[in-house]
Amino acid sequence: MRHPLKLLSALMLVLATSQPLRAAPVAVTDDTGREIRLAAPARRIVSLAPHATENLYAAGAGTALVGAVDYSDYPPAAKQLPRVGGYTRIDLEAILRLKPDLVIAWESGNAPAQVEKLRALGIPVFVTQPNTMDDVAVQLEQFGRLAGTEKTAQAAASAFRQRLAQLRADYGQRPKVRVFYQIWKEPLMTVGKPQIITSAIGICGGENIYGDLNQMAPTVSLEAVLTANPEAIVATGMGDAKPEWLDDWKRWPRLLAMQRGNLFHINPDIMQRHTPRILDGTEALCRALETARQRRP
Numbered sequence: 001m002r003h004p005l006k007l008l009s010a011l012m013l014v015l016a017t018s019q020p021l022r023a024a025p026v027a028v029t030d031d032t033g034r035e036i037r038l039a040a041p042a043r044r045i046v047s048l049a050p051h052a053t054e055n056l057y058a059a060g061a062g063t064a065l066v067g068a069v070d071y072s073d074y075p076p077a078a079k080q081l082p083r084v085g086g087y088t089r090i091d092l093e094a095i096l097r098l099k100p101d102l103v104i105a106w107e108s109g110n111a112p113a114q115v116e117k118l119r120a121l122g123i124p125v126f127v128t129q130p131n132t133m134d135d136v137a138v139q140l141e142q143f144g145r146l147a148g149t150e151k152t153a154q155a156a157a158s159a160f161r162q163r164l165a166q167l168r169a170d171y172g173q174r175p176k177v178r179v180f181y182q183i184w185k186e187p188l189m190t191v192g193k194p195q196i197i198t199s200a201i202g203i204c205g206g207e208n209i210y211g212d213l214n215q216m217a218p219t220v221s222l223e224a225v226l227t228a229n230p231e232a233i234v235a236t237g238m239g240d241a242k243p244e245w246l247d248d249w250k251r252w253p254r255l256l257a258m259q260r261g262n263l264f265h266i267n268p269d270i271m272q273r274h275t276p277r278i279l280d281g282t283e284a285l286c287r288a289l290e291t292a293r294q295r296r297p
Contacts, residue, residue: 028145031129032107038124041148042102046095048115049087049106052128052143053078054275055136056104059143060152067098074269074277090114096121102146104128108216130274132199133282137161139274156276163279167203171286174205175293180230180257181208183272185245187219196274204286206232226252232292233257234285236268260295264288 026038046067047053053072056065068081069090082098085091087109095103100123105115107129118125126146130139137157144153179201183189191197192213201208209228210218235246242265249258257263266288271281 026146026148028126028142030127030142031135032127034127036102036124036126036146038102038146042100042124042146044098044100045102045104045147046084046098046100047072047104048084048090048110049104049128050074051130051273051275052104052106053081054273054277055139056143056147058153058156058276059140059147060149060156061143061147064147066100067095074275092117095123102126104143128274131194131196133164133196133203133278134161134199135196136274136276136278137164140276160276160279164203167279167282167286171205171290172203174290177204177206177289177292178209178228178231179206179289180210180225180228180233182233182235182246183217183268185243185248188222188225189217189219192216192218196278197271200271200278200282200285203282204289206285206289226255229256231256231260232262232264232289234264234266234288236266236271260292262288262292262295264291 045064050071053068067084070086072078084094103125137160140157144150192215198208270277
């Protein structure tokens with residue numbers, strides 16, 4: 001017969017291990033400096049930006065996603081999520097129906113007034129704005145903490161940083177290539193200093209000719225671009241196909257980029273989203289700028 005004290009100890013151990021563990025509270029500071037506090041890791045997340053949706057999956061939090069905005073199409077599972085409008089005009093009623101315990105917003109993409117309405121309704125809102133390549137890894141870690149998937153998120157962030165470091169080592173010290181990055185034709189639009197693409201251009205040993213402008217996506221004049229005379233022009237359109245307006249630069253045969261055949265196209269899905277896939281776009285950009293160097297006399 002077992003000793004009564006031993007039986008009591010065994011019973012207490014069973015009771016202790018059978019009790020559900022209470023999740024620890026979560027506190028993470030977002031990209032606007034606001035601290036977001038949750039009583040436990042989020043289990044019902046709504047994403048208001050395609051890049052945030054993709055990063056949540058990369059951070060291991062895909063199973064917690066219950067809704068997303070239009071164009072949240074990667075990974076394929078994201079296409080099945082209920083839609084809550086577009087990132088420029090979100091559907092507040094659709095969000096409320098999903099009963100989220102966390103909303104991920106995009107500072108430069110979502111309307112501030114709508115974000116404030118969500119806060120006023122008592123919904124925690126984490127605002128993201130990754131403006132540099134390094135910020136992507138930080139965001140993966142932030143999402144991992146918010147959703148309680150730190151292990152997966154940290155592995156994804158580490159892999160991102162390692163590949164980014166390799167690109168910097170391979171191309172960062174190469175001779176500079178002056179670049180005009182075109183994101184639209186009418187009006188003629190480019191990327192400024194705060195845009196993550198400017199960070200990518202620098203990693204590739206390039207120099208954004210409008211990298212000193214403080215706007216995210218400034219409008220510029222054709223005359224100004226011709227005067228700046230970039231050595232390479234990189235364009236993105238609406239998909240993987242080369243935008244037809246890239247060939248419009250052929251009307252200016254004296255343009256250095258035209259003289260040397262340095263008109264390049266990169267799929268915007270891998271270049272203009274603040275996600276791990278931006279390293280694929282950056283690698284393609286680096287190869288394009290290396291081609292431009294090889295074409296120098």
